[in-house]
Amino acid sequence: MSKKITIEPVTRVEGHGKVTIKLDDLGRVTESRLHIVEFRGFERFVQGRPYWEAPVLVQRLCGICPVSHHLAAAKALDVIVGAGTGEGLTVTGEKVRRLMHYGQFFQSHVLHFFHLSSPDFLFGIDAAPELRNIIAVAQENKDLAYQGIMMRKYGQEVIAATAGKKVHGTGAIPGGVNKNLTLAERDNLLKGPDPMSADKMVEWSLGALDFFKHYHKNNQQMVDNYASFPSNHLSLVRKDGALDIYHGVLRAVDNEGRRILNDVDYQDYNNYIEEEVRNWTYMKFPYLKEYGREKGWYRVGPLARLNVCDFIPTPLAQKEFEEFKAYTKGKPNGMSLHYHWARLIEVLHSAEVMRDLLNDPDLQGNDLVVKGARQGEGVGVIEAPRGTLFHHYKVDDNDLITMANLIVSTTNNNEPMNRAVNATAKAFMNGKQEITEPMMNAVEVAIRAYDPCLSCATHALGQMPLEVTLMNEQDEIIDQKIKG
Amino acid sequence: MADTIKIKIDGKEIITSKGKTILEAATDNGVFIPTLCHFPGVPPKGSCRVCTVKVNNRFMTSCSTPAADGMNISNNHEEIVDYRKSIVELLFVSGNHFCPACEKSGNCELQALAYRLGMLVPRFPFSFPKKAVDASSPKIIKEQNRCILCKRCIKTIKDKEGKRYFAFSHRGNQLEVILDKQMGNTISDKLAKQAMENCPVGSIIYKGKGFSDPIGKRKYDKKPIGSHIEK
Ligand code: SF4
Numbered sequence: 001m002s003k004k005i006t007i008e009p010v011t012r013v014e015g016h017g018k019v020t021i022k023l024d025d026l027g028r029v030t031e032s033r034l035h036i037v038e039f040r041g042f043e044r045f046v047q048g049r050p051y052w053e054a055p056v057l058v059q060r061l062c063g064i065c066p067v068s069h070h071l072a073a074a075k076a077l078d079v080i081v082g083a084g085t086g087e088g089l090t091v092t093g094e095k096v097r098r099l100m101h102y103g104q105f106f107q108s109h110v111l112h113f114f115h116l117s118s119p120d121f122l123f124g125i126d127a128a129p130e131l132r133n134i135i136a137v138a139q140e141n142k143d144l145a146y147q148g149i150m151m152r153k154y155g156q157e158v159i160a161a162t163a164g165k166k167v168h169g170t171g172a173i174p175g176g177v178n179k180n181l182t183l184a185e186r187d188n189l190l191k192g193p194d195p196m197s198a199d200k201m202v203e204w205s206l207g208a209l210d211f212f213k214h215y216h217k218n219n220q221q222m223v224d225n226y227a228s229f230p231s232n233h234l235s236l237v238r239k240d241g242a243l244d245i246y247h248g249v250l251r252a253v254d255n256e257g258r259r260i261l262n263d264v265d266y267q268d269y270n271n272y273i274e275e276e277v278r279n280w281t282y283m284k285f286p287y288l289k290e291y292g293r294e295k296g297w298y299r300v301g302p303l304a305r306l307n308v309c310d311f312i313p314t315p316l317a318q319k320e321f322e323e324f325k326a327y328t329k330g331k332p333n334g335m336s337l338h339y340h341w342a343r344l345i346e347v348l349h350s351a352e353v354m355r356d357l358l359n360d361p362d363l364q365g366n367d368l369v370v371k372g373a374r375q376g377e378g379v380g381v382i383e384a385p386r387g388t389l390f391h392h393y394k395v396d397d398n399d400l401i402t403m404a405n406l407i408v409s410t411t412n413n414n415e416p417m418n419r420a421v422n423a424t425a426k427a428f429m430n431g432k433q434e435i436t437e438p439m440m441n442a443v444e445v446a447i448r449a450y451d452p453c454l455s456c457a458t459h460a461l462g463q464m465p466l467e468v469t470l471m472n473e474q475d476e477i478i479d480q481k482i483k484g
Numbered sequence: 485m486a487d488t489i490k491i492k493i494d495g496k497e498i499i500t501s502k503g504k505t506i507l508e509a510a511t512d513n514g515v516f517i518p519t520l521c522h523f524p525g526v527p528p529k530g531s532c533r534v535c536t537v538k539v540n541n542r543f544m545t546s547c548s549t550p551a552a553d554g555m556n557i558s559n560n561h562e563e564i565v566d567y568r569k570s571i572v573e574l575l576f577v578s579g580n581h582f583c584p585a586c587e588k589s590g591n592c593e594l595q596a597l598a599y600r601l602g603m604l605v606p607r608f609p610f611s612f613p614k615k616a617v618d619a620s621s622p623k624i625i626k627e628q629n630r631c632i633l634c635k636r637c638i639k640t641i642k643d644k645e646g647k648r649y650f651a652f653s654h655r656g657n658q659l660e661v662i663l664d665k666q667m668g669n670t671i672s673d674k675l676a677k678q679a680m681e682n683c684p685v686g687s688i689i690y691k692g693k694g695f696s697d698p699i700g701k702r703k704y705d706k707k708p709i710g711s712h713i714e715k
C-alpha cells in the first residue's frame with residue numbers, strides 16, 4: 001500500500017514546519033511537500049498607515065533578521081521620498097545602513113551555523129536529539145560554542161550602534177538614517193574589550209570556515225550528495241558583478257552559469273517575477289516569468305549569491321570564493337549542504353566589510369537624510385541572510401500606504417526546499433514502513449541548509465516543532481511523528 | 485507672610501504661596517505628580533484624573549485643586565499609584581496603542597507613565613475600537629486610534645485671532661477630537677509641529693517627521709518621566 005509521511009514540526013529552523021511524504025504501493029517516495037503556515041498579515045497591517053511607519057512596523061515580521069525588512073522597506077521609501085533608487089543617499093546614510101546590514105548578516109549567519117547547524121556536523125545527522133543543540137556543542141567543543149555566542153553578540157552590538165537597539169530599532173528612515181556612528185561607538189566596535197573587536201571577528205570567521213572545510217573533507221560523499229540538484233540561482237549583484245548584499249541589480253543564472261536575468265533594475269521586478277499559488281500551502285512559489293513555472297524557479301541565499309556573483313570585493317573572502325568556485329570548476333553549485341560553505345564565506349566577507357567600514361570616517365558624517373520629488377510607488381530589494389527580499393509599496397497623496405507586496409527570502413526558496421525534502425525523502429525513506437528519528441532529522445538537515453524562516457512571526461529559539469506524515473496513494477495516514 | 489502656606493506631601497513639609505494648585509506646589513518643590521490632560525499655562529480642567537492625590541483622606545485632582553494651609557496630602561501611596569495605573573490602563577484599552585510602530589514611542593507621555601507606574605498588561609479587556617486616520621491636511625495626520633481626548637490640542641493650538649484648529653465631534657463613546665478641515669489645510673508648519681509636541685501621545689503627527697529622533701535621544705529613553713522634576 002502506498003504511503004504519505006509527514007514530519008512536523010521542523011526543528012532548529014526559524015519557525016514551524018510540516019512535511020508530508022507520499023509513497024506509492026511499492027513504498028517508493030513519489031512526492032514530498034513542505035507546508036508552511038506563513039504569516040502574510042503585514043501587507044494588510046501597513047495599508048492605511050503613514051508610509052514612514054513601514055520600516056519600523058514591517059520589521060516585526062521577524063525577530064531574527066528584522067534589519068533586512070527594516071532596510072528593504074526603507075529602500076523602497078527612499079524611492080518614494082525622491083531619494084533615488086539606492087544610490088541617492090548621502091555617503092553617511094548609505095554607509096551606516098550598510099554597517100547595520102552587514103552586522104545583522106553576520107549575527108544571523110553565525111546564529112544559523114553555530115547554534116542551529118553545528119550540532120549536525122559535530123555529532124552527525126543520526127545523533128540523539130539531546131545532543132543536537134548548542135549546549136551539547138559547548139560540552140564537545142568549548143571554543144566553537146564560545147566563538148559562536150560572542151560573534152553573534154558582536155553582530156548585535158553593531159546593530160544596536162546603528163539602529164538604536166539590538167532588535168527592532170529605528171535607524172533607517174526614508175531618505176537616510178537618523179543617526180551616525182559616534183567615535184565612542186566606533187571605538188567600541190573596532191577595538192572593544194577582548195574578544196569584541198573587528199579583527200577578532202575576521203580571525204574567528206576564518207576558523208569557522210576551517211571547521212567546515214575539515215568536516216567536508218572527512219565527509220565529502222555525504223556533504224556533496226545530500227539533496228544535491230541543479231537549479232537556477234537569483235540574487236542582487238553590484239553593477240560590476242561583485243557580491244553586494246545591500247544594493248545592486250537583479251541577476252539570475254541557470255545551472256550552467258548562463259545569465260537568464262541580466263542585471264535588471266529591481267524597480268521592475270514585477271516584469272520578471274511571478275508568484276504561483278498552490279492549494280496546499282500559504283507560501284507562494286515565485287519563478288522567472290520568461291521561463292515559466294516548470295523551468296523558471298530558482299534558489300536564493302548564500303549558495304545562490306556565490307553562484308551569481310563574479311567576485312567578492314574583500315581579499316580573504318575572495319580567496320575562499322576562488323576555492324569554492326574551483327570545487328565545481330566555475331560552474332554553479334547545486335549541493336544543498338554547500339549552503340553552509342557559502343554562508344561561512346559570507347560570514348568572513350561580512351567581518352571584513354564591517355572592519356573596513358568601521359575604519360571609514362564617513363560613518364561620522366552629519367549629513368544623514370536626502371529628499372527630492374515625491375513619488376507614488378517604490379520597490380526596495382536587499383539580500384537578506386536567507387536570500388533576496390522584495391518590498392513594494394504604493395503611497396497616496398496624503399502619505400498613506402495603499403498597497404504593500406512582500407516577497408520574503410524563504411518564499412523565494414520555496415521550490416528548492418521542497419525539492420531538497422523530496423531528494424532526502426527518496427534517499428532515506430524509500431521502501432520504509434515507518435518514520436524513525438534519524439529519518440526525521442535527515443529531512444530537517446536538508447531544510448535547515450536553506451536556513452528558512454518558516455513563520456517570520458513566531459519563533460522559539462532552538463525548539464522549532466516538526467511534524468512528518470506518511471501517506472499512501474489514497475491519502476490515508478500510515479504513520480505520523482511529531483516532535484518539538 | 486500672609487501669602488505663605490504650609491502643606492505636607494507624603495510627610496514632606498512644603499512651603500508654598502496661596503493661589504498655587506497642589507500640582508504647582510509639588511512641582512516647585514521637586515515632587516512629581518503624574519499628569520496627562522494638564523498643560524502648563526492653560527487653566528486646568530481636571531478631566532483625565534491621573535493627577536489624583538488624597539487630601540485629608542479624600543481623592544482630589546491636584547492640577548485643579550488649590551493648595552490650602554495645613555493640607556495633608558498623600559501622593560506616592562500604593563493605593564493611589566494603583567488607582568493612577570488603572571486610569572492609564574483604561575486609556576490603553578480604550579484606544580489602539582501599538583507602541584512598536586508609533587513614532588511618538590520614547591517621547592510619549594502615556595507610554596512613559598505606563599512604564600513609570602509599572603504597567604505590564606492592562607487589567608481590563610482591550611476594546612479594539614474602530615478608529616480612523618485623517619491624513620487630509622498637508623501638514624498633520626490625526627491618528628484617532630491614539631487620541632486620549634485630553635483636549636490639550638484644543639486648548640493650546642490657535643491661530644492669531646484665537647480660532648481653534650481642533651474641536652470635539654460626536655458624543656458618548658463616539659466622541660472624538662478632530663482637526664478642522666479648512667483650518668487643517670492652512671495650518672502653518674510651526675503650529676503643526678507645536679501641535680505634535682503638545683499632544684501627550686501620537687495622535688497628532690507632523691507629516692514627514694517620522695522616526696527622526698534616534699533611540700537613545702528621545703525624551704524618556706534615559707530617565708523615566710518626572711525625573712526632571714524630582715530633586
Ligand atoms: S489629539 Fe492629542 S492633544 Fe488632542 S485630545 Fe487627542 S491626545 Fe489630547
Ligand code: FES
Nearest residue numbers: 530532533535547
Ligand atoms: S492632569 Fe489633572 S486631571 Fe488630568
